[in-house]
Amino acid sequence: MSDSQLAKLPTSGMRRWQLTPKIRLTSVQATLADDLELRGEGDAHLSLVIMCEGAGWFRLNRQAIQHYCADSFWLSCASGRCQGYDFFPRHHFYHLLIVDFSPELLTLVEECGLRVPGDEPKVFSAALAEPLKAAMLEIQQGWNEASPLAALHLESLALNALWLALGQLQTQQEARPQPTASRLPSRERKRLIAARDVIRQQASEPLSIEEMARTAGLSLMAFKRGFRAMFGITPWNYVIECRLKLAQNLLEESALPLSDIALRCGFAHASHLTRFFQRQYGQPPGRYRSSCQQVRMAG
Template identity: 45%
Template sequence: MEKTHADAMEQAGIHRQSVGDMILTTVETTLQQDVMLRGASEAHLSLILVVEGAGHYVLEGEPLRTFQPGSLLVSCSQAPCQGEDFFPRHCFYDLCIIDYPVRYIQALIDAGIMLVDQPSAIFSTAIPSELKLLRQQIQQASRNHSPLGALRLESLLLQALWLSVCELQLQQTLPSRSVPLFARDRQKLIKAREYIRQQQQEPLNLDAVARASGLTPILLKRGFRVMFGITPWNFVIQCRLERAQKLLVETAMSLDDIAVQCGFSHASHLSRFFQRQHGLSPGRYRRQQASV
């Protein structure tokens, strides 16, 4: 953390430029070695748009989280703090990192996302379509080095922060407003969760799970996320990955056999999800656990 992401990941495909009092870093590359950033971080406000990538990150006082493709992350600290970021090698990264002046943290406080006395926090959600389009405009504007181009780029970076704050604010209020859950619905959602656990190795779809638990597909999808903090499909993947972890450590089964046992269509399907979740391949995870 003493270095910035860009300092530690210095290689072709990584471009960094100052834009007014902001710093824009674009990353489109495959790392040739693992990058671990651990230590003290200064007060900061950073927006990270993750199109592709893997690894994990943790800020002092916050739980460990993984980088998820298609997500936006807002990392902020009002004072120096401890943290850790891990980026595994041989993984393709498509990231847009924007460092803002710390004074803009007030925008998160005003929006009710961050508390006034909260020292540090990390917020994340899916990248909305409007922000995906804006990211493309940022990429185009970053190639225009004229004074007018620099002014446009600066306005786009500020707009990216504004859209991210609005999206985080919306996600905070959306569940309680749109999905009231009655006692009978909660019982059915618990039944749906148990059904997924029991049938995780079988081909599953939303309609089948909904029928088995007595819910409509819409209520299953919305209610499951509200009650358990995860979508039904992501819970299926989570269950399958947990079983795969167990088999990798406790058996000598091949990756192909483990994939079939856990409900994945093939080994590469398992590897892709495993890499996204844990930041390393199943084979490397098995070797790592064997050496412990």
């Protein structure tokens, strides 16, 4: 929800807290006496809505209507301004938590292999699993502890809730049936092979999955599913794999500092490279470089 929409919510049963400059919490536990319609326009956002009880529906821009329902969650992503409309029917008890994160964290959605928001916003949804529900309740229970340590704890809980939501959405997407390479049309296979070659050649440059799909002449969904069917990996994970290979070569063959290697290989910063390198190779870049030096000296 945008700021203008949140401002129209009934104050009874609602609490808001700007936890940090990058995280805002809104908790609602109330019964509506009248129907509530919310219209508004908001900026780029990454918002997690967790609903234990409630009903209604919402719409972003002119997209299809989506329904609110109990024991569900929604992750709303937009990289630009968008219009929203929410409707909540009267005589329902609403128990929900809204966690608004900085749009800077939108890259996490991309790194999880989910659709990266382009000009149009995107909302992911799933049934509310027990770990995420427990995280929501723990956030609401810790609300009354007004201390710096309590705020730090709530910040960690909010980030953990986002981690749980992204993990569940990623698992949900991976479980969907994917087309096999043998069923892809010959023309589509050729386009996907060409796209893979472009990624490999330009991995260190800024790359957009949506732009690659357009260049290949495929819809975003067809490109992502076809790429995974052909090569057993998502397009973005392949970009990361190619960048890590470049970084690996530079660690072995150069004395460049890690920050320079990260930038040369397309990573935003050294910690970004370190996180992916550790995940791929089981050790941080510095240790890998030391191991390579020891091998050369022993030889």
